[in-house]
Amino acid sequence: MILPVTVFGDPILRKVTPDIDKDYEGLQELIDNMFETMYNAEGVGLAAPQVGLSVRIFVVDATPMAEEEPALKDFKKAFINPHIIEKDGEEVIMEEGCLSIPFIREEVKRKDRIRMKYFDExxxxxxEVFEGYAARVLQHEYDHLDGVLFVDYATPLKKRLLKSKLTAITKGKVQPSYRIKLPKV
Structure with a gap:
C-alpha cells in the first residue's frame, strides 16, 4: 500500500526514534509499504518518520545509481534499529533532496565512509562498512531517525533564504507527484 509522505513542519520528523523489538506488529507489511511508497515517489530511501511512524527503520534502493557507481547494483535493503558506529574518510559535498521536503535541493557535506550496525528484515x-554514495544515502536516512533533516546542514544565510519555501511546504502549497500528509499546524 502506498502511504502518504509526511512533509516538513510535522513534529514527527524532529523526534529521535526508539529501537523496536522482533515482535513489532506488522513489520514486514510496513517494510513492503515503505518500499512501495518510496518507488511511487521515485526516491532512493525512506525512513519510518516520513510515513508518520516514530520507529527506527528505513529502507533504501540505490540500484538506479548503479550506472554511475557499480557497487550500488542490487543495493536494496531494509535497516532495522540501525546505529552508526563510525564515520570517517573524506568529507564530500553533494546535492541532496528529500521526499519530505519536495522541490528543494541543497549541498550537504558528509563523510564518505561509515560503519553501521543494524538488523535486516x-x-x-x-x-558493515559502507562507502561513497551508499554511505551518503544511509546517513541521510539515518538522520531522519534522529530528527535531523538535510536542510539543517545549511548555513544560517541559506536557512533564511529557504524559510519561505519551507513554510510553503508546511502549508501544502506544493504539489509533488506523490501523496503527502501535511502537518497539523
Whole structure:
C-alpha cells in the first residue's frame, strides 16, 4: 500500500526514534509499504518518520545509481534499529533532496565512509562498512531517525533564504507527484 509522505513542519520528523523489538506488529507489511511508497515517489530511501511512524527503520534502493557507481547494483535493503558506529574518510559535498521536503535541493557535506550496525528484515544482525554514495544515502536516512533533516546542514544565510519555501511546504502549497500528509499546524 502506498502511504502518504509526511512533509516538513510535522513534529514527527524532529523526534529521535526508539529501537523496536522482533515482535513489532506488522513489520514486514510496513517494510513492503515503505518500499512501495518510496518507488511511487521515485526516491532512493525512506525512513519510518516520513510515513508518520516514530520507529527506527528505513529502507533504501540505490540500484538506479548503479550506472554511475557499480557497487550500488542490487543495493536494496531494509535497516532495522540501525546505529552508526563510525564515520570517517573524506568529507564530500553533494546535492541532496528529500521526499519530505519536495522541490528543494541543497549541498550537504558528509563523510564518505561509515560503519553501521543494524538488523535486516529477517532479524539477522549486521556490522558493515559502507562507502561513497551508499554511505551518503544511509546517513541521510539515518538522520531522519534522529530528527535531523538535510536542510539543517545549511548555513544560517541559506536557512533564511529557504524559510519561505519551507513554510510553503508546511502549508501544502506544493504539489509533488506523490501523496503527502501535511502537518497539523
Amino acid at each position: 529477517n532479524w539477522v544482525e549486521h556490522d
